[in-house]
Amino acid sequence: MARLLFRLGNVPEEEAEEVRALLDARGFDTYETRAGFWGLGVAAIWLRDETQFDAAREVLDAYQQGLAERVRRERDDLAERGEAPTLWTRLRHHPIRLLMVAVAVAVILALTLLPFLWLIE
CATH class of the missing domain: 1.20.5 (Single alpha-helices involved in coiled-coils or other helix-helix interfaces)
Incomplete structure (x- = not known):
């Protein structure tokens, strides 16, 4: 049975593309759903094989931690230059x-x- 891996609501397209590429590069079998016209569905990336969930979650957690550090560094650099x-x-x-x-x-x-x-x- 499929399992929800990553919600795409309010996620920038750049980040969503990075997540898709990362999951594809690691060989995870995923598919994507959209929220639909009225926004009633769930825009998300789903993992087809539930047994891969823990490994996929570790990969995503590492990616998000790296992303948070990168964004923090960029914000700090802007603050140092007075451009924040x-x-x-x-x-x-x-x-x-x-x-x-x-x-x-x-x-x-x-x-x-x-x-x-x-x-x-």
Whole structure:
């Protein structure tokens, strides 16, 4: 019976390609499912042979640990050079998005707190 190995939801296409290539290079028999038009399915990579699950999981865990270290190094390098994204650089590059988020937070706070404020009066 097939076993879920790697969910592809919210995974960048570059990372998904690396995972596919890694599993293929190691000889694991996998297949892929998509979430579908409405997003009701599971976008994932499945392992056909359940007996290979532990070995495949070890390979993926090692890959993800290496990926985390690589991303951490890249972030640290950006911070050293002063190019790491900050709140102010994001505000400067995406002012409308930040304004919309602030409005959404204010609306949610108002809807949450108004019933309690009416009880005080």
